[in-house]
Amino acid sequence: MSTAQPASPTRDTASATHGASSPRAAIEAANARVMSAFRAGDAAALAACYTPDAQLLPANSEAVSGSDAIQRFWSGAIAAGIADARLETAEVEAQGPLAVEVGRYTLAGADGGTLDQGKYVVAWHRDDAGAWRLHRDIWTTNRPAPGT
Amino acid sequence: MSTAQPASPTRDTASATHGASSPRAAIEAANARVMSAFRAGDAAALAACYTPDAQLLPANSEAVSGSDAIQRFWSGAIAAGIADARLETAEVEAQGPLAVEVGRYTLAGADGGTLDQGKYVVAWHRDDAGAWRLHRDIWTTNRPAPGT
DSSP states (O other), X not given: OTTTOTXXXXXXXXXSOOOTTSHHHHHHHHHHHHHHHHHHTOHHHHHTTEEXXXXXXXXXXXXXXXXXXXXXXXXXXXXXXXXXXXXXXXXXXXXXXXXXXXXXXXXXXXXXXXXXXXXXXXXXXXXXXXXXXXXXXXXXXXXXXXXX | OTTTOTTSOEEEOOOSOOXXXXXXXXXXXXXXXXXXXHHHTOHHHHHTTEEEEEEEOOTTSOXXXXXXXXXXXXXXXXXXXXXXXXXXXXXXXXXXXXXXXXXXXXXXXXXXXXXXXXXXXXXXXXXXXXXXXXXEEEEEEOSOOTTO
16 A cells, blocks of 8 residues: 555555565554563563653543653553453554554453453554654553543 | 654654654644644534544544544543543654654633643654644543542
């Protein structure tokens, strides 16, 4: 598609095998590192998946800005019982060093029980060395609002 | 910055005047149309601000996909009492026809009282005619979770 329409963002929703150089493959590999860090309970490793000036934009909170605050946020989530995060990429649109990923997440506790599930949008940056990092990270639960 | 680092996304966080051709200026103009449509209670005009295959990713819901569903969603929000939406762009990063906007929103009722406030990420697409439309739209409230 990017060959036929060079002015359009690269849209990559296929589930087929991707070359190592495709943004989707690189972002899925980065998400694998995020998931490993969650399973290891390693908030520092999680924070290292983000750009230094990244932001989380969680519900019921102001934005969480920068590596230290992001590490504290995920450390708190791990302490609160999140033992596993599954991230499933639905689509990646990339233009040069900027990519937008939409996906689905499932958070589980140590006993494997689902704590939350929903969807997310992540703006990724590719640095000069070719590494992709999360830059803006926002997600919303699919669960009904409490009390509804 | 885009002149000095052509490989980096165009980052445009300045509040100074922007030329008509800058992605930020175009996106702020598009947001002005979104705000006008809200104040007019015109869900069809709101839906027209989105790409035909756009998605909303609201909390407490599955994704809302496509113009008809988006129109119904905003029609429901207007019927529920949202009379005014204020959108304030915090940053725009653009690469060709793809842009990521981060901003703050405030929703108000007919009496001007604030119903909700929070933050959002929108992935925008520029079409072949140069018009920017919302393609992926996700937001989270800054308010505490109910019951906390």
